[in-house]
Amino acid sequence: MLLQGTDLQILTQPLLRFDMRSSVLDWLGIILKRDLIIAFRRSSTYITPLVFFLIVITFFPLALGPQESLLSSLAPGVIWIAALLASLLAVESIFSEDFRDGSLDDFFVSLEPSFILVFAKVMIHWLITGLPILIASSLAAIILYLPLESFVPMILSLLLGTSFMSLLGALGAALSLGKSAILSAIIVLPFSIPTLLMGTSVVTFSLNNQDYSGFLMMMGAMLAIGIPLLCLLTVEALLLNYD
């Protein structure tokens, strides 16, 4: 690995320094810091989903022809499908590295709330896939001639939707730990359909100048129940490997 000196210290810190006095938030912070450093050391982790997203977007004008009215009416669906697929791309890597080198074992014997670990992993996954997609989506919206008024609803729906996808992805990754990467995507895809439907509806409604807040609230509700429940189920799924 490329890590050395102080970085290495951070990586080993949780287990050396952590004791009962630290709060859950300290724990979260330590994991986040450690994983972000690892992610940024390897630029492919956050570049790959981004490039994949933009290339898929580019396919559509090339395949369907550059007709502006057609593209702008298809834009919500195209952007959303590309975002969903791109966010599934790196799902397999959420736990696999830690599982292989044994740090996952250490987390589980530490007796600290293990759903905090899962929550941190989900946040990391969102930061390296969801966030880049969110930023790139404005570019996608421009090349697909999405009207400027629909930018805000698009960003808002993608923010909620990609977060939910990261949660689902973590569960899929935990269930298919050590298996082929495509399995986790297959498991997750059927469950992502509601997100796709609501997300595209938000943007389509804004295209028709209609109130889209209902769908945003629905997506928020999925996130609200999804964060605690999916994290807990992901912990269960991870424990499958430690029976």
Next chain:
Amino acid sequence: MNPLRKQRLYALIAVLIGSLLATWLVVSALSENMNLFYSPSEILEVDIDENVLIRAGGMVKQGSIEKSKDSLNVRFTVTDYQNELIINYEGILPDLFDENAGVVVRGNLKTDGTFKAIEVLAKHDENYMPPEVANIIEANE
């Protein structure tokens, strides 16, 4: 408190807060209009581009069906008992299409306020009865 119990307590609190928040959000979302479907009244309020495909529907108004003699063109009015929408369609109508029956149409809203349908679907209700019973009910009304 022992760590395992503390962990369970945290989890329980998180699920509780999550479900309360989710319930509140769902309830308030359901009070919003989330139909990808427009009634004749709703269609007056929105401003939809001519080439956007939408779905609309309501009851076919009595006596409003005008069929062209030499083509498959048909023109009828759909009502939600408050407002009306004139629909133009060219094609074969489903068997259950009739006056005072529900329809769902897919097509474009023209700038003159009429609707150009590319598809007409008949909606049937959840009531099932033998024809004799239906006649009795009709006679009583």
Next chain:
Amino acid sequence: MGSPPLFYRWSSKIIPWLGILAIIFLSVGLFWGLLIAPTDYKQGDVYRILYVHVPSAILGQSIFMFMAACGLINVVWRAKISGMMLKSAAPIGMSFTLIALVTGSVWGKPTWGTWWVWDARLTSTLILLFIYAALIGLYSSIDDKTKADRGVSILSIVGLAIIPVIKKSVDWWQTLHQPSTFTLTSSPSMSPEMYQPLLLCVIGFYLIFAFTLTLNLRNEVIDRERSKNWVKQIFVN
């Protein structure tokens, strides 16, 4: 459910009875519904497909609820038998959901004028079918059966969220699919000579489910216990 040998003996006794009961209920229900029940004032004879469509749609959803309940029991109490039940029920539920979609499509063509429409009821049922497929796919990808059971259990709990969406879709959204004829709060909007055979069909479909589930479960038990003595004894004699 007790020990596996006990279950084996118990199920061997009950399976023929379930089969006979299912055949009786179904043949009476379908004969009555398809041939004797009156025609509908609006749809004519086409409506008769509901004697297959409605029960299979009900079963597709209730089997999923059953599976999620098994899944929850398996995750919380690690009860092995509930995991096996979940596994045995999945293909049955998927078949019923598929039958509901196909018969619905056949019904939709003459009445609505289309084989398929992307309304909320139909779409959410299609998602249910995909979720069944995901569960079965996940099960087959994990070699250790106890682990596979638990993995599928976890996923089935997540999938449970689709059931209320299917159920309420006809009320929440303007769908082409008509609202429910049968509700808990009011009397059915269907004349008695039409819904009585339907009731028999629904019971018959539940009996088919019980019958096939017990069969599958028995096979599963034998398969997992194949190295045990009691299984060897059965097959040696």
